[in-house]
Amino acid sequence: MSTLRMSRPYHHGDLRTALLDAALQAVEAGGHATLSLRDLAQGLGVSHAAPYRHFANRQALLAAVAATGFARLAEAWLAAWQGAGTTGAGPTDTGPAARLRVAARAYIGFATERPGLFRLMFQGPPPPGAEAAFAGLQATVAAALPGAPEATVKARTIAMWSAMHGFAWLCLEHRIRPAMLGPLAPGAMLEAVLDAALGPQG
Amino acid sequence: MSTLRMSRPYHHGDLRTALLDAALQAVEAGGHATLSLRDLAQGLGVSHAAPYRHFANRQALLAAVAATGFARLAEAWLAAWQGAGTTGAGPTDTGPAARLRVAARAYIGFATERPGLFRLMFQGPPPPGAEAAFAGLQATVAAALPGAPEATVKARTIAMWSAMHGFAWLCLEHRIRPAMLGPLAPGAMLEAVLDAALGPQG
DNA sequence: TCCGCAATGTTGACATTGCCAACTCGAAAC
DNA sequence: GTTTCGAGTTGGCAATGTCAACATTGCGGA
Numbered sequence: 001m002s003t004l005r006m007s008r009p010y011h012h013g014d015l016r017t018a019l020l021d022a023a024l025q026a027v028e029a030g031g032h033a034t035l036s037l038r039d040l041a042q043g044l045g046v047s048h049a050a051p052y053r054h055f056a057n058r059q060a061l062l063a064a065v066a067a068t069g070f071a072r073l074a075e076a077w078l079a080a081w082q083g084a085g086t087t088g089a090g091p092t093d094t095g096p097a098a099r100l101r102v103a104a105r106a107y108i109g110f111a112t113e114r115p116g117l118f119r120l121m122f123q124g125p126p127p128p129g130a131e132a133a134f135a136g137l138q139a140t141v142a143a144a145l146p147g148a149p150e151a152t153v154k155a156r157t158i159a160m161w162s163a164m165h166g167f168a169w170l171c172l173e174h175r176i177r178p179a180m181l182g183p184l185a186p187g188a189m190l191e192a193v194l195d196a197a198l199g200p201q202g
Numbered sequence: 203m204s205t206l207r208m209s210r211p212y213h214h215g216d217l218r219t220a221l222l223d224a225a226l227q228a229v230e231a232g233g234h235a236t237l238s239l240r241d242l243a244q245g246l247g248v249s250h251a252a253p254y255r256h257f258a259n260r261q262a263l264l265a266a267v268a269a270t271g272f273a274r275l276a277e278a279w280l281a282a283w284q285g286a287g288t289t290g291a292g293p294t295d296t297g298p299a300a301r302l303r304v305a306a307r308a309y310i311g312f313a314t315e316r317p318g319l320f321r322l323m324f325q326g327p328p329p330p331g332a333e334a335a336f337a338g339l340q341a342t343v344a345a346a347l348p349g350a351p352e353a354t355v356k357a358r359t360i361a362m363w364s365a366m367h368g369f370a371w372l373c374l375e376h377r378i379r380p381a382m383l384g385p386l387a388p389g390a391m392l393e394a395v396l397d398a399a400l401g402p403q404g
Numbered sequence: 405t406c407c408g409c410a411a412t413g414t415t416g417a418c419a420t421t422g423c424c425a426a427c428t429c430g431a432a433a434c
Numbered sequence: 435g436t437t438t439c440g441a442g443t444t445g446g447c448a449a450t451g452t453c454a455a456c457a458t459t460g461c462g463g464a
Contacts, residue, residue: 015441036422047442050442122377126377155391158395159399162365164364165371166368183356184357192358196365196398197361211459238450239451248413250450250451252412255411259451
């Protein structure tokens, strides 16, 4: 029975997505290590066991968050890649290598702007959607290497992914910091990594 | 008083290093996320609060483990680099790029052979010793680029570190798996990453 | 040699947390 | 209107990190 007046309805309405949203926010704010299911539930005005009606356990919730992270990353990647290719067909049209470079900056930007989410995405068992990430990457790399054999495309994809992912991670975790760079500007080191991964002609 | 006979001595002797050893083993076996101070203490035949006499908290113990990990990684890196340079001065002598390539393989081998430790090392606040890792890397890269300006050396160091670290991490977390490679052999993709990071002439 | 002290270890406790079982509520199907 | 079942609640348990208070021991100085 409603204890007094205006008591919250017994059913939340859409607790599942509310949990996902709150978890995403918590992961971005404090990292997945400190996320507490009970905190989440309390924040949503719901009892401490309610989350278990929608997620088998903490790990399942985190996996779902990671999956949405992969969707957003793929979105950002593709948007950057497509955006870089729609500058008209004139002589200033962006070549395929330059488009890849723009996309790579989006990848690294995503990582540094959402470090908590990015860390979660690339830790532990791959969540659903992580698999498609490689396929999307490979498709854009293939577009930059028309006519190349599949093995070459895969090799270049892995090389590029490794370079930009490693750089993103090392920046994220402050293993690479501007202080250690001396004369090298932060932007320049990003370009150096991309030069090595894509060739300086990009 | 000793409850009966042969009771363990009240003082452990060297609990600090015993804790470090046990923690290292636990991290390599099950990952740092599941490491429990109480388990560790029980395994060493010591009460559950004893670890707090040597480490302020769980995080401090993990940081110490990570620090020894960095020491071992630097050791492996340097050993590979030096080992690759002592093949005599004949025409088969290894060039600087090839030596870097051997060292990079050692880096990736370290990561894949000790995934739990490697994950710990590159997560959270950098432990003492992490700083020196970059300096060691840079020294070997500098040796491969005699006469190059500092900015170039730093740029190449970061590019190489990013590539090999990213590749190691993605393999570690099974984001890169042999199954997704198709015609590309596992060894070949490693070489492709190193080609991109070092130039194919290495 | 004896005493005191600081380092090291122990016991007990507390709060937090993930997770489970049993129960309840209420909306939708029949 | 009755039934049913998904969704939420209460209560509890075990594990864990951490702290406070106490115990033990070895070592250095009187």
